[in-house]
Amino acid sequence: MWNLLQIELFKISKRPRTYIAFAAIAAIVFIFQFAFKADGQSYMNLMLQSVKDSFEFERTKAINGYFMCYIILNTLLVQLPILVALIAADSISGEANMGTLRLLITKPISRTQLILVKFAAATIFTILLLLWMAITSLFFSLLIFGADDMLIFRSKGEESQILLISQDDVMWRYLAAFAYATVALTVIAALSLFLSIFADNSIGPIIATVCIVLVCTIISNINVPIIDKNVRPFLFTSYLVGWKGFFYIATTDEGVPIKGSVENWPAIRNSLSILLLHIGVLLGASVFIFRKKDILS
Amino acid sequence: MHFLKYGLLLTAIFSTVVGKAQGDVAALIQKVGAKIERVNNYTAEGKMKTNVAFLKVPESVVKIYFKKPNRLKIKNEKGISFVPKGAVGINLSNIINGAKYTALDAGMDKIGNTVVRVVKLLPVDDNADIVLSTVYIDEANLVIKKAKTTTRENGSYQLEMTYGIYTAYGLPDKIIFTFNTKEYKLPKGITFDFDDGTAAKKTIPQGLNKNQGQAEITFDSYIINKGVSDALF
Numbered sequence: 130m131w132n133l134l135q136i137e138l139f140k141i142s143k144r145p146r147t148y149i150a151f152a153a154i155a156a157i158v159f160i161f162q163f164a165f166k167a168d169g170q171s172y173m174n175l176m177l178q179s180v181k182d183s184f185e186f187e188r189t190k191a192i193n194g195y196f197m198c199y200i201i202l203n204t205l206l207v208q209l210p211i212l213v214a215l216i217a218a219d220s221i222s223g224e225a226n227m228g229t230l231r232l233l234i235t236k237p238i239s240r241t242q243l244i245l246v247k248f249a250a251a252t253i254f255t256i257l258l259l260l261w262m263a264i265t266s267l268f269f270s271l272l273i274f275g276a277d278d279m280l281i282f283r284s285k286g287e288e289s290q291i292l293l294i295s296q297d298d299v300m301w302r303y304l305a306a307f308a309y310a311t312v313a314l315t316v317i318a319a320l321s322l323f324l325s326i327f328a329d330n331s332i333g334p335i336i337a338t339v340c341i342v343l344v345c346t347i348i349s350n351i352n353v354p355i356i357d358k359n360v361r362p363f364l365f366t367s368y369l370v371g372w373k374g375f376f377y378i379a380t381t382d383e384g385v386p387i388k389g390s391v392e393n394w395p396a397i398r399n400s401l402s403i404l405l406l407h408i409g410v411l412l413g414a415s416v417f418i419f420r421k422k423d424i425l426s
Numbered sequence: 427m428h429f430l431k432y433g434l435l436l437t438a439i440f441s442t443v444v445g446k447a448q449g450d451v452a453a454l455i456q457k458v459g460a461k462i463e464r465v466n467n468y469t470a471e472g473k474m475k476t477n478v479a480f481l482k483v484p485e486s487v488v489k490i491y492f493k494k495p496n497r498l499k500i501k502n503e504k505g506i507s508f509v510p511k512g513a514v515g516i517n518l519s520n521i522i523n524g525a526k527y528t529a530l531d532a533g534m535d536k537i538g539n540t541v542v543r544v545v546k547l548l549p550v551d552d553n554a555d556i557v558l559s560t561v562y563i564d565e566a567n568l569v570i571k572k573a574k575t576t577t578r579e580n581g582s583y584q585l586e587m588t589y590g591i592y593t594a595y596g597l598p599d600k601i602i603f604t605f606n607t608k609e610y611k612l613p614k615g616i617t618f619d620f621d622d623g624t625a626a627k628k629t630i631p632q633g634l635n636k637n638q639g640q641a642e643i644t645f646d647s648y649i650i651n652k653g654v655s656d657a658l659f
Contacts, residue, residue: 175613176612176613178613179608179609179610179611180480180607180608180610182511182608183510183511183605183606183607183608183639184508184509184510184511184607185508185509185511186506186507186508186509187502187506190505190506191506277505277506278505278506280506282612283612283619284612284619285619285621288480289480289610289611289612290480290481290482290610291480291481291482291483291508291610292482292483293481293482293483293484293505293506295484295505296505357621361621367621370619370620371620372620373619373620374620374622377620377622378482380482383477384477384478384479384481384482385475385482385483385484385485386482386483386484388484392622393622393624396620396622396624397622400620
């Protein structure tokens with residue numbers, strides 16, 4: 130099993146498209162950092178436009194490494210599923226396309242093992258992608274912008290809030306958020322793997338994954354009450370942004386943030402359970418269908 | 427004819443009494459102003475607690491720098507603080523010695539157990555930003571316990587002061603600053619928030635409405651008249 134995983138990881142490392150994902154992340158992150166270094170004040174003014182006449186605060190301190198990472202994750206974690214799909218959707222369909230799938234299953238390994246190894250390789254790729262993202266968006270941002278207290282701008286229903294987290298209370302939240310994001314993106318990897326079973330080339334499953342993620346994300350953010358109530362809870366994309374829950378700090382009745390706290394643990398736990406359930410169902414379905422599938426290519 | 431005579435007499439008495447009262451109030455204001463004027467500059471250390479419905483910020487350790495005539499800066503050395511813009515009014519000399527005004531005696535009142543004289547200050551300049559200030563003066567200690575100010579552009583704000591060991595300089599141990607603020611609204615479609623299915627917890631400060639906020643500064647120490655660099659402002 131371990132040898133098989135090593136082979137799969139070697140195959141992923143030899144594909145040029147693997148490095149496209151890493152290069153794309155680096156490019157987007159550096160563009161963000163450059164833009165905020167050059168004119169971060171404009172973004173702050175936009176976020177604070179309704180109260181900028183009432184308060185003054187040091188905007189240069191507010192645009193720090195922690196804040197930058199949050200802004201980058203907020204933008205990139207919507208696009209990251211596409212990069213995960215580039216690799217994971219190629220798992221089975223890529224073999225079928227090259228005509229190596231039939232040869233592969235003649236080897237003394239079960240089809241279940243093969244699917245599990247393909248899934249494990251896609252998950253490791255996802256983890257590496259997030260690790261790269263953490264290095265570029267968090268650690269490089271801290272080097273460029275420095276560390277300070279972190280501001281979170283948040284809409285909750287009709288209310289808008291500004292939360293302030295002390296800088297010594299931020300890092301554990303990022304560790305938890307990246308761990309959560311790993312689970313969220315593993316759902317995409319499982320979905321891509323599942324779709325790749327049905328195709329003989331990787332373009333189809335990649336496009337299908339991207340379309341599913343896009344359509345579900347749009348529905349998740351449509352803000353129509355009937356959809357919010359009846360459809361949204363059943364879409365996995367509604368839970369992809371659950372990592373933000375770690376930054377919604379709980380407050381006292383006077384509105385003072387409580388250090389080390391999270392506003393709604395049960396909601397995060399619930400979201401995480403739903404994502405894990407999706408992984409289980411998609412992986413189980415992949416194994417079940419692949420075991421029964423006639424391999425003709 | 428008698429009616430006119432008594433009327434003139436009453437008017438004269440009233441003018442004398444009112445004139446004397448206004449003279450007393452002006453003298454009182456002058457004494458309070460003179461006390462505040464003894465402070466040319468100070469550096470103070472303290473804690474600031476901000477209480478605004480949409481702002482969830484912890485208590486912060488701040489340094490306050492003041493330099494005559496009206497320069498005041500509140501700085502958080504270790505983090506980020508939201509300082510209400512009208513907080514420059516925390517500088518009492520701004521209210522008392524800032525501009526020419528007419529002082530009117532508005533009687534006596536009580537703040538806690540202290541009997542205070544209420545004085546209304548009307549600016550002489552018709553175009554001044556401050557429309558009206560009402561100050562509540564503790565006559566025994568010659569300090570302002572409370573000040574309500576209505577401005578033309580920046581709404582109304584109120585200061586409540588508690589005094590301790592720096593009473594001799596007219597500097598408070600604690601200030602509660604109440605101010606007006608607009609409702610905070612984020613631009614739509616920017617944040618992609620995680621909806622956990624619960625409603626926002628509304629924490630409107632007690633005794634205030636949703637468009638009001640409060641900043642409470644508790645001073646731990648003052649360094650008075652030892653010089654403050656211009657670069658700090």
